[in-house]
Amino acid sequence: MKREEKIRANLRGLTQSAPPKLAQFAQWIQDNLHQVAFNSIRGLAQLADVDSNLVTRLVRELGYGGFDAFRAEVQQIVQRTGASYGSRARALRDRSEADIYAEVISASRENMNMVTAPESIAGLDACIEPLLTARRIYVVGVRSCYSIAHYLSYVGGMAFENFQEVPSVPGAILDQMCATGPEDIVIAITYEHYSAEVVRACQVAQDCGARVLAVTDSYNSPIARNAWKVIQLPMAGPQLLPSLNSAFLAVELILAAMTARSAGAADKVSSYEDRITRFGGYTEDGGVTSR
Template sequence: MTSFATAQDKILEELPSLSTELRKAARFLLDHPDEVALVSMRVLASRSEVTPTTFVRLARRLGFGDWAQLREPFENRLRSGSSPYAAKADALVLRSARETIFAESVNATAANITAVTTTNSTNDVEAACVLLEKAKGVRVVGFRSCRAPAHCLVYLCRMFRNDVTLLGSDGGALEAELASLDRGEAVVAIGFQPYSRELGLVTDVARRRGVPVLAIVDSMAAPLTRDADVILRFSVDSPSFFPSVAAAVATVEALAATMLTRSGTKGAAKVRQTEAVLTALGAYMPD
């Protein structure tokens, strides 16, 4: 598979020798990489003032079998999160088939969730459960959009164990919370590229204090994995301008369900007790 950097270098290398028409198309690819991934060849041709077949000829001139092969590294670049959100938004609004974006987003989300089971093996899930089961307390952390899966994991786990807490929830005093992080606890860190700066602080403190880390991330190359004892992965692919966190939520939901199953009747009894307390306190609206 050709990387975006390789494709970019190839275009730059061939640029001086291209015809005027091909050079115009090539320059457009270099200057508007997000649009290449998100809009049709016909729209690209209109925007760059060349014919659609020009892009086909350019792909073959650069050594690609067809336009789809040349476009692929641009699509992979966008999926990886290496492009700014604003640029993705700009490209998104230029789409001609705007009515399809809703269905495309839902389908991408479904594919991401399905991929969770193939990306993470049974051994990976078991290792994650064992790490959390051995801990006398679990600190869960996720910032910005990853706050949602982090909060979800805490809420679900607290239905059957009281020692799971959300880091960074005390008025932003993250450093103060980390001061009490103790050996024997565990940290669950959730993130995707670009990774929130605060995650590095959390995993660094955990490493220095000998606290095991479960990283739930979008890539094995994530900075969090360097300090992680166990890694679970999720995909953030989306045709939208922002990475999807749906698979991250699905991952933590499945992890919590697996943990409860492993806890046996004691865990089920705790859920029953917690539910009764919530009901008594009027947490739910009456039917």
């Protein structure tokens, strides 16, 4: 039985057999399951107008050791099924700032823990040498993921010759992908809802023989299915959009590891920095150089 179906089946059982208050709350959770992913015990109790102890009792009746385990499972369901951004925004309505801050911080820490787990680091590490030896590296990301793509391409371009500039004009993504080949790597970044431009870019690059490194939220992502390698991003949190902090950390780990293994990266960065400084690209203010 699938995870969500099992949870809902257990909730239905409670609505039929539990004492009235617990049964009513189980029905409310049935109707508002996605709220579990975005709330603490107290936040969920406030939304459902019940006592916090009832939340804890329900979780135990469902067979979980604690609320965090239940919420983590629902977060995976919500992430996989792609709750709308509108529903994420509505879930934040009328919650206290202190509660939201605490949940964002907690989720961010968990995301970081998952990205830095040994198996995740091993997956990242397997990409480093091929990236260093690739003829060209293209980075593709649009909308919210454009910031990650631009950062990776910009910083990568400072240190390495093979990073290509991220396209910023209409049609340029397709133009780049048509020029790829077997010696190239395309780093594609997208999550549910998956950007059509990025999915199409991967298809074109693969048709041209390029390797695709998919940076995405799920192994079921359309860019992960035929990818050379996949970096799965934990993106939990109550934010308006799925959290991108894990994506930035993954990118920074890649760049740092590539630099550590490159004989010429440091000199190339220094040369870049000297040029920008020479022509006034950095402003001196009180003895501190701002970037």
